[in-house]
Amino acid sequence: MRVSLKEWTKSGEPWVWLNAGAVAICLIMVVGLLSLIAVRGLGHFWPANIHQADYTENGNTLRMAGELxxxxxxxxxxLRESGVNVPEGLEFMQRDLMKIGNxxxxxxxxxWVLDDFMLNRTTPEMMFAAERREWGNFYGYLRSLKENGQVVAxxxxxxKNAEYMNVWNKFQASIDRALDLHHQIEEIEKDDIGAINYELERLRLKxxxxxxxxxxxxxxxxxxxxxxxxxxxEYQSLQQVLLDLYTQINRxxxxxxxxxxxxxxxDVAKVVRAFLPNNMSITDKVLHYFAKIWEFMSADPREANTEGGIFPAIFGTVxxxxxxxxxxxxxxxxAAVYLxxxxxxxxxxxxxxxAVNNLAGVPSxxxxVFGLGFFVYFLGGHIDDAFFPEAKPAPTFGTPGLMWASLTLAxxxxxxxxxxTEExxxxxxxxxREGSLALGATKAETLWKVVLPMASPAMMTGVILAIARAAGEVAPLMLVGVVKLAPSLPLDTNYPYLHLDQKFMHLGFHIYDVGFQSPNVEAARPLVYATALLLVIVIALLNLSAIAIRNHLREKYKALEM
Incomplete structure (x- = not known):
C-alpha cells in the first residue's frame, strides 16, 4: 500500500526520524569530542622515543635530541618569507615540534624544526630522559655518579654495555634513595611541623x-x-632531623x-624518575604509562602546575x-514544599x-560578585568580629574560602x-494526600511520610542537575575561594579537621590556569586535555552516584504510586 507524502508527513514519522538523527549527531559529536580530549591528554603520558639528529638550516648545524x-x-x-632557504619546487614542508628539554x-x-633539515636521525639506546622537579626534562647520556663528591661509577x-648498565643501576638506586628521603622530609614538614605550627597559632590566638x-x-x-x-x-628536634635528612639527600x-x-x-635529589625510552619494551612502556597516570591523579603539582599531579584539585572539586x-x-x-x-x-x-526561574538565567x-560582597566581606566580616576577634586584623572567615564557595554555588x-522538586x-x-488525611494523618505527617518520599526521585534529579552545573563552574569560584596552588588540603588531622575557611584548588580553575596563565604553553597543553577529561569523569561519577540513589528511591517508593 503506497502512502502519499502528505499522509506520511501528517503521521509524524518524518519528525521522529529527524529527532533520531539529531540525537545521533549529538552523540557522535560528544563521543568524538571526548575521544579527542582523551587521545590528546592521555597520550602525553606515553614514554615516547628520543630522536637524535643533526639539524642543518641556512648553513648552521646543531646536534639536537628530543621527543616528537x-x-x-x-x-x-x-618559510621563504621568514628567511629559510627552501629548495625550489616545494609547495609545503613538514615542520616538527620537538620537546628537547634541557x-x-x-x-x-x-x-619547531623542519623535518627535511634533520640529518642522521637515530634513536640511541643509551640516551635517557630524566624528569626533574625544576627546569623540566633532561635528555642526554649518563656519564658518572658521585657520592659526597667522589665518583663511584x-x-x-x-x-650500551655492562659498564654502562652498572652506572645506570647505581643511578636508579640513588634516585630511589633520594625519593625515599624526600618522602620523609615531606611528611615531617607537612604533617609533623605543620601540626606544631597549627597548634602554636591556636595558642597565640588563645x-x-x-x-x-x-x-x-x-x-x-x-x-x-x-x-x-x-x-x-618538639619543633627544634624535628628541625634537627630535617637538617640531617637534607644533608643525606644532597649527598x-x-x-x-x-x-x-x-x-x-x-643533584640526584632533583630527579623524580629517569628512564631509557629507546630501550624499553612494550611491557615496560605500559607500566611506565600507568605509573604516570597514577602520579597525575595522586600527586601534588609542580613546575607552575605543568608537571606532577592534580590530586589537590580533584579533592577540592569533590x-x-x-x-x-x-x-x-x-x-x-x-522552598519548593512551601510554594x-x-x-x-x-x-x-x-x-x-x-523570580526563581529568572535566577537560573543570571550569569554565574x-x-x-554577590558572594564576595555579601558572604565574604559582610557575613564573614561580622563572623570574625563576633567569634574571632583575637585573630584580627587577619581575617578568618572574612576572606574567600571553601564555605563561601560552596554557599555561592548553592x-x-x-x-x-x-x-x-516542585515538578x-x-x-x-x-x-x-486525601487518602492519608482520611486515615487520620495530619498534614505534616502526610507531607513527611507520604509526599516527600514519593517526590524524592524528583529531588535527586534536581540535585543531579545542580551537581552537573556547579562542578564545572569557574568564574564565581575565582572570587570566593579558589587559588592556583593551595599549600594544604581543607581536610586534615588538625582540629576541627574540616577547615571551611581555607582556600582550595579546583579542576575547572586548574584548566584555566594551566591553559591560559602558564609560562610554558607547549608543556601545559596536553595537561589541559588530561585535566578536562578528568573533570568530565569526576562530574560523571558524581552524577552516576546521585542517579543510583534516585533509582533506589524510585524502586523503594514505587508501590506508593500504584
Whole structure:
C-alpha cells in the first residue's frame, strides 16, 4: 500500500526520524569530542622515543635530541618569507615540534624544526630522559655518579654495555634513595611541623583572647607558655632531623652529557624518575604509562602546575560539590514544599516562581560578585568580629574560602532544585494526600511520610542537575575561594579537621590556569586535555552516584504510586 507524502508527513514519522538523527549527531559529536580530549591528554603520558639528529638550516648545524610532539605542513612561501632557504619546487614542508628539554641549557624545552633539515636521525639506546622537579626534562647520556663528591661509577662511551648498565643501576638506586628521603622530609614538614605550627597559632590566638577579655589569672597564661615551650622543643628536634635528612639527600650528584656536548652536574635529589625510552619494551612502556597516570591523579603539582599531579584539585572539586549539595538540597526542598503545599496560589506566588526561574538565567559571575560582597566581606566580616576577634586584623572567615564557595554555588543552583522538586510534588496524585488525611494523618505527617518520599526521585534529579552545573563552574569560584596552588588540603588531622575557611584548588580553575596563565604553553597543553577529561569523569561519577540513589528511591517508593 503506497502512502502519499502528505499522509506520511501528517503521521509524524518524518519528525521522529529527524529527532533520531539529531540525537545521533549529538552523540557522535560528544563521543568524538571526548575521544579527542582523551587521545590528546592521555597520550602525553606515553614514554615516547628520543630522536637524535643533526639539524642543518641556512648553513648552521646543531646536534639536537628530543621527543616528537606534533607534525604540521607549512607553505614553502611562508618559510621563504621568514628567511629559510627552501629548495625550489616545494609547495609545503613538514615542520616538527620537538620537546628537547634541557631548559637550563638552551632556555626553551620546545622547538619547531623542519623535518627535511634533520640529518642522521637515530634513536640511541643509551640516551635517557630524566624528569626533574625544576627546569623540566633532561635528555642526554649518563656519564658518572658521585657520592659526597667522589665518583663511584662512570662511563664515557655511546654504546650500551655492562659498564654502562652498572652506572645506570647505581643511578636508579640513588634516585630511589633520594625519593625515599624526600618522602620523609615531606611528611615531617607537612604533617609533623605543620601540626606544631597549627597548634602554636591556636595558642597565640588563645593568649590573645585572654588579653582582650582582660583575664588576670596568671595560671592560664602559664599553661599556654608551658605548652608553647613543649612545642618549641618538639619543633627544634624535628628541625634537627630535617637538617640531617637534607644533608643525606644532597649527598649524590650525577654528570650527564647533552646532545650538543654540554656536560652538566645535577643533584640526584632533583630527579623524580629517569628512564631509557629507546630501550624499553612494550611491557615496560605500559607500566611506565600507568605509573604516570597514577602520579597525575595522586600527586601534588609542580613546575607552575605543568608537571606532577592534580590530586589537590580533584579533592577540592569533590569536597566543594558535596558541601554544595548538602547546603542546597534542604533549602531548595523546603522552598519548593512551601510554594507547592502551603503558600496561597496567587499573584505573589506566581511572582516568586518567575523570580526563581529568572535566577537560573543570571550569569554565574554575578553570583561570584554577590558572594564576595555579601558572604565574604559582610557575613564573614561580622563572623570574625563576633567569634574571632583575637585573630584580627587577619581575617578568618572574612576572606574567600571553601564555605563561601560552596554557599555561592548553592545559591547559583538552588533554582534548579526548587523547580525540579516542585515538578515532582505536582505529579503526586491528589488522591494520595486525601487518602492519608482520611486515615487520620495530619498534614505534616502526610507531607513527611507520604509526599516527600514519593517526590524524592524528583529531588535527586534536581540535585543531579545542580551537581552537573556547579562542578564545572569557574568564574564565581575565582572570587570566593579558589587559588592556583593551595599549600594544604581543607581536610586534615588538625582540629576541627574540616577547615571551611581555607582556600582550595579546583579542576575547572586548574584548566584555566594551566591553559591560559602558564609560562610554558607547549608543556601545559596536553595537561589541559588530561585535566578536562578528568573533570568530565569526576562530574560523571558524581552524577552516576546521585542517579543510583534516585533509582533506589524510585524502586523503594514505587508501590506508593500504584
Amino acid at each position: 610532539v606534533e607534525i604540521e605542513n607549512v607553505p614553502a612561501a611562508q 631548559r637550563d641549557v638552551g632556555g626553551s624545552d620546545f622547538i 662512570s662511563h664515557d662511551g655511546y654504546e 593568649e590573645r583572647s585572654l588579653q582582650l577579655k582582660e583575664v588576670t589569672d596568671q595560671s592560664r597564661y602559664a599553661e599556654i607558655d608551658q605548652r608553647r615551650k613543649e612545642l618549641d622543643a 649524590d650528584t650525577f654528570t650527564a652529557e647533552a646532545a650538543g656536548g654540554q656536560v652538566l652536574e645535577i 569536597m566543594m560539590v558535596i558541601l554544595m549539595a548538602v547546603m542546597v538540597t534542604p533549602f531548595g526542598v523546603i 507547592r503545599e502551603y503558600a496561597k496560589q496567587g499573584f505573589v506566588t506566581r511572582l516568586i516562581r518567575i 559571575i554575578v553570583y561570584g 545559591l547559583l543552583t538552588v533554582p534548579v532544585v526548587i523547580v525540579a 515532582g510534588l505536582s505529579r503526586i496524585p491528589r488522591a494520595v
